[in-house]
Structures are given as C-alpha cells and as structure tokens.
Amino acid sequence: MERYRKTSHVVYDCKYHFVWVPKYRFRILEGEIREALRKILEQLCNWKEIVIIEGAIQSDHVHLYLSVPPKMSPSEVMKVLKGKSAGMLMKRFPELQKRYWGMHMWARGYFVSTSGVDERTIREYIRRQEEEEYQEEQLRLWKE
Numbered sequence: 001m002e003r004y005r006k007t008s009h010v011v012y013d014c015k016y017h018f019v020w021v022p023k024y025r026f027r028i029l030e031g032e033i034r035e036a037l038r039k040i041l042e043q044l045c046n047w048k049e050i051v052i053i054e055g056a057i058q059s060d061h062v063h064l065y066l067s068v069p070p071k072m073s074p075s076e077v078m079k080v081l082k083g084k085s086a087g088m089l090m091k092r093f094p095e096l097q098k099r100y101w102g103m104h105m106w107a108r109g110y111f112v113s114t115s116g117v118d119e120r121t122i123r124e125y126i127r128r129q130e131e132e133e134y135q136e137e138q139l140r141l142w143k144e
Contacts, residue, residue, distance in 0.1 A: 005051070005067060013116055015053065016074055018064045020082060020110040023100060027059040033093055037062070040085045048072065048080055065115075074112045082106045 004013050022028055029037060034057050041064070045052050051067040068077055086105040090096045096105060 005069075007069065010070055012070045014068050014070050015115045016066055016068055016077070017113045017115060018066065018074070018078065018081075018110060019061055019112075020078065021061045021107045022105060023107050025060050025107070026099065028096065028099070029057050029062070030059050033089065033096075034059075036092055037085060037089060040088050041081060044081055044084055048077075050077065078110050078112075082110070 004011050006012075037057055038055070041055070041062075042052065044050075045066065049069050050072075052064060053067055054063075054065040056063045064081075066077065068074075086100075090100070090105060
C-alpha cells in the first residue's frame with residue numbers, strides 16, 4: 001500500500017489503531033461469529049472507503065489498524081463499525097439476542113491511537129521547507 005492516499009481534493013495518511021470489546025467482556029467472538037464479524041467489518045470498511053491494514057479478532061476483543069479518510073472522525077468510525085456490526089450479528093445469530101438486549105452487543109467505550117509521522121519528523125520537515133524557500137529566494141535575487 002502506498003504511504004499516502006488521495007481523493008479529488010485531499011492527500012492524506014490518517015491511520016488509527018482501534019480496540020473494542022463485547023459488553024461484559026464475554027468471550028463470544030469465536031467460531032462462526034468470529035468469521036461473520038470479520039466479513040462484516042470488511043464490508044463496512046469497504047463501504048466507508050476505509051482500508052484495513054491489520055486486524056485481529058480475539059475471543060473477547062477486536063483490534064483493527066485502519067487507514068481512514070480525513071472526513072471521518074475516530075468516533076464516526078466506531079459508530080459505524082460497532083453499531084452496524086452489532087445489528088448484523090444479532091440478526092444472524094439469535095443466541096446473541098438472548099445474551100444482549102436492545103442491540104447493544106459492544107461495550108460503550110473503545111481505545112484509539114493515531115499513528116504515522118512522529119513530531120520530530122514533522123518539525124524537521126517544516127524547518128527544511130523554510131531553508132529551501134530561503135535558498136530559492138536567494139537564487140532568484142541573483143538571477144534578476
């Protein structure tokens with residue numbers, strides 16, 4: 001995958017690591033449910049133009065490392081992934097409806113961390129831009 005992704009007006013590199021758990025940390029993400037959840041998450045990410053870089057579904061939590069378009073906030077990503085997946089899983093697996101009620105399969109919170117260029121690299125890039133601009137200006141002065 002290329003480092004930067006593009007839309008018609010934006011070039012970006014927005015990557016997030018998400019972790020979330022089922023309510024009460026029940027160990028339900030096994031077997032058919034795990035496989036169904038994997039497919040559902042792939043479909044939802046494709047629908048929202050999110051790229052799954054890495055992913056793992058453990059019996060009691062989900063890890064996803066995603067490249068997300070800048071128009072979406074991390075909270076929007078979680079709203080789509082947790083909300084839609086809960087409904088789809090409960091519809092397909094009625095036993096989940098007995099354990100969880102009101103379509104609330106996932107715990108309320110989640111973990112999110114950004115990744116990408118570190119602060120030192122950004123500072124160096126900005127300084128380098130200033131130096132390059134100064135050098136170009138000096139060259140223009142002597143060519144006129």
